[in-house]
Amino acid sequence: MPVLTMRDALNQALREEMKRDESVFLLGEDIGLYDGSFKVTRGLMKEFGEKRVLDTPIAEEIIVGAAIGAAMSGLRPVAEMMTVNFIMVAMDQVVNAAAHIRYMFGGGTKVPLVIRTPGGGGHQLGAQHSHSHENWFAHVPGLKVVAPGTPADAKGMLKSAIRDDNPVMFIENEGTYAVKGEVPDGEHLVPLDKNDVKRQGDDITICAHSRMLIVAMDAATELEKEGISAEVVDMRALRPLDMMPVIESVKKTSRLITVEEGWRSYGVGAEIASRVYEEAFDYLDAPVARIGAAEVPAPYNKRLEKIAFPGKADVVVTAKALLGKN
Amino acid sequence: MANVQMPRLSDSMETGKILRWLKKEGEEVKKGEPLVEIESDKANIEVEAYASGKLSKIVVPEGESAPIGAVIAEIGGAGEAAPKAEKAAAPQEQPEAAEPEQKAKPAGAAPTKPQATNAQAHVEQAEKAMATAAKKQDAAPEPGGGEQYPQGGPDDRTEVGAAAQAALSAIRRPAEQQDGERQRVSPVARRLAEEQGVDLSRVTGSGPGGRITKEDVETAVQQAAQRPKAAPSAPAPAERQTVARPKDEVEVVELSKMQATIAMRLAQSMFSAPHFYVTSEIAMDDAVRLRQMFNEAVSKDEAISINDLVIKAVALALTKFPEVNASWADGRIERKRDINVGIAVGLPDRLIVPVLRNADQKSLKDIAHESRQLIERSRTNRAAAQDYVGNTFSISNLGMYDVDQFTAIINPPDSGILAVGSIEDKAVVKDGQVVPGKRMRVTLSVDHRVFYGVTAAQFLQEVKRLLQSPMALVL
Helix, strand or coil: CCCCEHHHHHHHHHHHHHHCCCCCCEEEECCCCCCCCCCCCCCCHHCCCCCCCCCCCHHHHHHHHHHHHHHCCCCCCEEEHHHHHHHHHHHHHHHHHCCCHHHHCCCCCCCCCEEEEEEECCCCCCCCCCCHHHHHHHHHCCEECCCCHHHHHHHHHHHHHHHCCCCEEEEEEEEHHCCCCEEEECCCCCCCCCCCCCCCCCEEEEEECHHHHHHHHHHHHHHHHHCCCEEECCCCCCCCECCCHHHHHHHCCCEEEEEEEEECCCHHHHHHHHHHHHHHHHCCCCEEEEEEECCCCCCCCHHHHHHHHCCHHHHHHHHHHHCCCC | EEEECCCCCCCCCCCEEEEECCCEEEEEEEECCCCEEECCCCEEEEEECCEEEEEEEEECCCCCEEEEECEEEECCCCCCHHHHHCCCCCCCCCCCCCCCHHHHCCCCCCCCCCCCCCCCHHHHHHHHHHHHHHHHHCCCCCCHHHHHCCCCCCCCCCCCCCHHHHHHHHHHHHHHHHCCCCCCCCHHHHHHHHHHCCCCCCCCCHHHHHHCCCCHHHHHHHHHHHCCCCCCCCCCCCHHHHCCCCCHCCCCCCHHHHHHHHHHHHHHHHHHHCCCEEEEEEEEEHHHHHHHHHHHHHCCHCCCCEEEEEHHHHHHHHHCCCEEEEECCCEEEEEECCCCCCEEECCCEEECCCCCCHHCCCCCCCCHHHHHHHHHHHHHCCHHHHHHCCCEEEEEECCCHHCCCCCCCCCCCEEEEEEEEEEEEEEEECEEEEEEEEEEEEEEEEEEECHHHHHHHHHHHHHHHHHHHHHHHHH
């Protein structure tokens, strides 16, 4: 199987879907001539022309608004927000329009829209460029929210998202674009509502999505050296939230750590923990441990930034603490 | 352009003194060349330039001191006019391609090349940046996932960061609290203990703050299972089952949680406590008469049963035999100060033993009242958890079902249980005459680890004496 970077896997998904369905088009800042800020759309304007790859002004509300209109009119737009931090000015369009329109029109119209946008920090880009906000969207009925952490899932979920008749928030991560992995050629679809056990284990469950999946996998490898067998559940499907693999896993391990790159408060881990308390309380041997970013605006200072975002060490130490081993 | 700052030359250093500038203002300096000699609190050290360019300005002259981090000189780019000292160094480590050009670049960082004038040039510039970034990645793939985070640096922090602090403090918090009142038990440990019939008060918690964990309960179950070796002497069930029956002829009955607990606890008792049995026949004529008289004197709600008389007799006997009112506790014997009598209540689908507390101190009337309520609550599933705990001795009465006698399995943590049969009209010999009499057979089951045959016999005699002289029960 070919090994691709996440960036190229996403590019492949876009290219394949644009070839497959000519109602698919892209719009966003610098995605055409400049090939995208993170080079995900490289070569697509050259291949598909300026009508299907639109360079837009720096105006996120217009990008999303235009995309919603196009989607309601029968096209399948894929809008890119340069980073998820910039979508704040378009929140009215995302929540009040995209998420609710199909419901408010009694199903009379649908919004087959994908908004691709990377979150994540760790690159010294400061507090206005480094946050993760997938939980904001996962709060809203009417939106689907996915956040893959491997190139194969990125490709398969982006293709599924483009074919879905509902607005999908497709959350990428700046720190994963160069991550490499095997990616199936051609038609490879991954469902938007299925989470996935990425590593089997017996002693403790770690669930994470997007870049934190990689952190969790690295931590599991580290823990194995110390005789701790960790199961890693990829929470790539955030809304609708597929809890089944987590519940099954917790019934086996009795201990759970959630890892997310965003802040803990009101976060993804908070939701997962609540559901586990509701569905698997009698299986828990310790409280659910939530790891997330420090509750500060992301620091610019390199050292501060390094301790503000979760890393392997945080997961390893927390896992051992939960198992009473340190 | 770059600032030269006073370096930290030792851990204890606070300021450094400029001994000698090795380059003059306006002279070209190469990265790595000796630039300045500095005296710290420990030694004199030659410090190298870490940027190339013209030494555009010496801020701190020879002989003067400056604190760590203070700008002591400025090195500008070749031919570049010296900019202001306070301006930050250009973020050279930032990978060009990773950065969202338009929004992310700090305002001060001017492109090294004239601004692209058309889109094509822009694309070329980006491609070049991409190529540089890719080269960097390929050239130095860092071990341990470094390549996976080419834009953010490797995940090489080994100490816990701020990210896990909140989680860790939540996990470790119980260890700091000293709460002797409530036993800490994890949900899964509590459930397992219930299912397996483990007495949590006997389990030591190994989790944070002494929390009893799943593992602790599993260990307790294992230890309990290892203790008994004695195989039941009943005919080996395996043999009977060798003739296989068609599957559909068997009705599989799943146990309720409570039935599973009962099964576990009774098996545990039977297979860990070595039982022996002592039977005695008690003349109940006076007790029956006393009960009749008593019940005629009180309202129907206050009526007493034979079982109430037995409870009272047992409780009073226990006050004289503390060795019977005791428990086997892992190699020791615990004598209980309270006398709490468990009353076995049989229901079609389960067996429960509500506990009548301090029965020795209660009047017959109170015992009757309380036992009626306990039994009623148990039958209607309204009993509280504390109704079932604290027993020190139990009574199982099948008298109402016309049984002569039977043996009962000890109800943990007790070490004795009295099995009470029916009162029968019998021909008995009294003063050399055969006369009618009311007789009841009781069988005491004993945990032989806790007390022995003679004590058992004496205890039973005392129960018998009390029931045969029942006025002692109403006093």
